[in-house]
Amino acid sequence: MEAKKVIRVLLAKPGLDGHDRGAKVIARALSDAGMEVIYTGLRQTPEMIVAAAEQEDVDVLMMSILSGAHNAIFPRVLEGLKNKGLDDILVLGGGIIPEEDIPPLKAIGIREIFGPGTETGEIIAYVKANLSA
Amino acid sequence: MCVDDKLENLAAALRKWEEEARKQLVKDPGAKSAAETLSGMPVKELYTPLDMSGDYAESLGFPGSYPFTRGVQQIMYRSRLWTMRQYAGFGSAEDTNRRFRYLLEQGQTGLSLAFDLPTQIGYDSDDPMALGEVGKVGVAIDSIGDMKALFEQIPLDQVSTSMTINSPAAVLTAMYVVLAEQGGISLDKLRGTIQNDPLKEYIARGTYIFPVDHSLRLTSDILGYCARSLPQFNGISISGYHMREAGCTAAQELAFTMANAITYVETAGKAGLSVDDIGPRLSFFFSSHQDFFEEAAKFRAARRIWAHLMKERFQAKNPRSWMLRYHVQTAGCSLTAQQPLLNILRTGYEALSAVLGGCQSLHTNSYDEALALPTEPAAQIALRTQQIIAHETGVTDTVDPLAGSYYVENLTDRIEAGVQDYIRKIDALGGMVKAIAAGYVQKEISNSAYAYQKSLEEDRRVTVGLNKYRIEEPPPTGLLRIGENIEEVQAAKLKKLRAERSSGAVSAALDKVKQVAASEANLMPAIIDAVRVEATVGEICTVLREVFGEYSGANYY
Numbered sequence: 091m092e093a094k095k096v097i098r099v100l101l102a103k104p105g106l107d108g109h110d111r112g113a114k115v116i117a118r119a120l121s122d123a124g125m126e127v128i129y130t131g132l133r134q135t136p137e138m139i140v141a142a143a144e145q146e147d148v149d150v151l152m153m154s155i156l157s158g159a160h161n162a163i164f165p166r167v168l169e170g171l172k173n174k175g176l177d178d179i180l181v182l183g184g185g186i187i188p189e190e191d192i193p194p195l196k197a198i199g200i201r202e203i204f205g206p207g208t209e210t211g212e213i214i215a216y217v218k219a220n221l222s223a
Numbered sequence: 224m225c226v227d228d229k230l231e232n233l234a235a236a237l238r239k240w241e242e243e244a245r246k247q248l249v250k251d252p253g254a255k256s257a258a259e260t261l262s263g264m265p266v267k268e269l270y271t272p273l274d275m276s277g278d279y280a281e282s283l284g285f286p287g288s289y290p291f292t293r294g295v296q297q298i299m300y301r302s303r304l305w306t307m308r309q310y311a312g313f314g315s316a317e318d319t320n321r322r323f324r325y326l327l328e329q330g331q332t333g334l335s336l337a338f339d340l341p342t343q344i345g346y347d348s349d350d351p352m353a354l355g356e357v358g359k360v361g362v363a364i365d366s367i368g369d370m371k372a373l374f375e376q377i378p379l380d381q382v383s384t385s386m387t388i389n390s391p392a393a394v395l396t397a398m399y400v401v402l403a404e405q406g407g408i409s410l411d412k413l414r415g416t417i418q419n420d421p422l423k424e425y426i427a428r429g430t431y432i433f434p435v436d437h438s439l440r441l442t443s444d445i446l447g448y449c450a451r452s453l454p455q456f457n458g459i460s461i462s463g464y465h466m467r468e469a470g471c472t473a474a475q476e477l478a479f480t481m482a483n484a485i486t487y488v489e490t491a492g493k494a495g496l497s498v499d500d501i502g503p504r505l506s507f508f509f510s511s512h513q514d515f516f517e518e519a520a521k522f523r524a525a526r527r528i529w530a531h532l533m534k535e536r537f538q539a540k541n542p543r544s545w546m547l548r549y550h551v552q553t554a555g556c557s558l559t560a561q562q563p564l565l566n567i568l569r570t571g572y573e574a575l576s577a578v579l580g581g582c583q584s585l586h587t588n589s590y591d592e593a594l595a596l597p598t599e600p601a602a603q604i605a606l607r608t609q610q611i612i613a614h615e616t617g618v619t620d621t622v623d624p625l626a627g628s629y630y631v632e633n634l635t636d637r638i639e640a641g642v643q644d645y646i647r648k649i650d651a652l653g654g655m656v657k658a659i660a661a662g663y664v665q666k667e668i669s670n671s672a673y674a675y676q677k678s679l680e681e682d683r684r685v686t687v688g689l690n691k692y693r694i695e696e697p698p699p700t701g702l703l704r705i706g707e708n709i710e711e712v713q714a715a716k717l718k719k720l721r722a723e724r725s726s727g728a729v730s731a732a733l734d735k736v737k738q739v740a741a742s743e744a745n746l747m748p749a750i751i752d753a754v755r756v757e758a759t760v761g762e763i764c765t766v767l768r769e770v771f772g773e774y775s776g777a778n779y780y
Binding site for chain 1: 340341343344346352353354355356359360424428429430468469470556559560561593594595669672673676679680689698699702704705707777778780
């Protein structure tokens with residue numbers, strides 16, 4: 091029987107936002123669920139995130155942003171991933187992202203957004219269910 | 224019958240009562256056999272005189288007297304209410320000025336400035352690092368011109384202003400000073416606070432710029448400058464709020480704040496400032512969270528701990544150095560995006576425990592806090608929450624009304640013991656700077672945050688509307704939205720500024736800042752001079768970055 095491949099996740103804090111409680115809790119939960127988690131820490135530029143995604147050969151990229159800069163930053167990350175041929179990475183978002191901003195973000199490739207009140211179990215289940223896609 | 228006999232009898236009667244009570248637990252299927260405060264301290268079904276220790280004079284004292292457990296002023300709110308000081312700021316200086324004037328008209332009694340992230344991290348609005356961030360979480364301030372627009376029609380000698388700014392605190396302090404000068408206001412009339420607390424940035428808040436030792440130098444320079452030139456200004460607001468928001472417990476919130484305070488007093492001491500030079504103008508900032516009695520007890524414990532610390536550890540002689548004065552914000556992290564109107568109630572209860580705890584200043588969150596920055600109506604309700612407590616509940620008519628409650632005094636004692644434990648641990652690690660470098664503080668906080676999340680997900684704790692009493696809701700409407708054009712507006716202002724000011728004077732001033740930064744002299748005069756000739760926040764911080772470098776600590780969690 092083939093050994094199950096460990097899911098590798100890059101968890102990033104783009105831009106200047108310093109609120110990382112959620113990101114850290116999710117990092118712990120994913121790790122407890124058997125995933126390999128690389129947390130970038132704060133102040134990540136789009137270029138830094140793309141470089142890390144490539145270097146760490148991740149399956150999933152999760153970006154957490156609470157400062158309202160998501161519309162400026164997320165598209166740059168997705169473009170960077172595309173340019174590097176990394177658009178098979180499952181890209182997810184979280185933080186404070188107004189409802190009306192979600193459809194356009196999904197349209198450019200953020201597969202799902204997990205806002206305040208999301209349970210860690212929901213994120214873990216989503217990743218497991220959506221990775222093979 | 225002597226006191227000990229009375230207590231013996233009480234203890235015996237209590238044991239009998241407990242036996243009967245235990246039977247109740249077995250009978251009622253839904254009964255709660257164990258309970259804990261939000262911070263995990265065990266809570267018994269009943270507290271009695273047996274749970275109180277210490278004597279009135281020693282442990283409590285009178286308000287206004289050491290150890291200040293009951294309050295730092297004698298008659299507290301009978302003399303003067305706490306300052307109603309709502310944190311506000313977004314968009315441009317003009318936008319924020321309008322909100323400030325609205326809040327003052329609605330009855331708030333102090334200003335509290337929220338700056339955007341580029342300003343807080345020392346970047347001008349046109350810096351590439353400011354992409355998407357300008358004006359989003361606070362007001363964009365690049366130059367003295369922005370500061371002037373921010374305070375349009377607001378006389379600096381008639382308001383007190385608290386500024387939530389840390390790494391570039393020296394620059395914003397300088398701007399406030401220069402603005403006062405330009406308005407012909409003497410500096411001894413300026414009242415307010417500058418947060419100026421870099422250690423908690425590394426721990427939990429994230430708007431650090433420079434390495435730790437250089438940040439401490441700046442903090443010390445500001446404390447020294449304020450001690451000499453701004454007698455009515457608090458040169459620091461040593462903060463626990465943000466660490467609490469990051470998920471730590473009540474005891475951790477106090478302990479880590481006190482430990483940071485110890486580092487600041489020691490640092491200032493090395494710079495030649497005695498504990499009594501700065502003591503009277505050190506101020507603090509705490510959260511007020513959901514566990515009603517735990518929070519009220521926490522504030523009382525904080526006063527007693529600080530009084531002992533200053534008098535015994537630091538040998539402060541001025542009684543004003545022993546007095547813990549603090550601002551409170553109700554806990555943002557307790558609020559939900561789901562059924563947001565419920566947040567009005569949460570904020571109300573949290574504000575009430577802050578008042579019962581005896582705070583000097585209070586910010587109440589708006590109900591849309593989990594979704595966006597507050598709209599005007601939401602900000603109004605938040606302010607009214609304080610006004611109703613002040614004028615309708617009667618709790619302000621007597622000082623420290625919870626004193627003598629068996630439960631509250633017991634909690635106060637237990638929180639204090641927990642705090643002293645942590646302070647001992649941090650001392651053993653060599654102080655906060657070493658504890659932060661080793662990740663000890665950050666890990667304690669994220670352990671608490673993770674434990675709390677688990678307790679919610681495993682239904683051991685309830686958040687109404689979230690893991691119980693959920694409803695289907697349409698997406699929220701009418702939220703505050705910051706325009707994306709603020710970046711352009713600020714960029715245009717900066718272009719104009721750079722064209723019109725004396726570039727020679729700015730260059731010279733920035734060179735001077737660089738020179739002084741590399742020396743041990745106080746940076747404030749050079750920064751004030753630079754601000755006067757219209758050097759920007761970004762330009763001054765760029766120079767400081769060149770000299771100090773940037774922080775590069777590891778991400779502990």
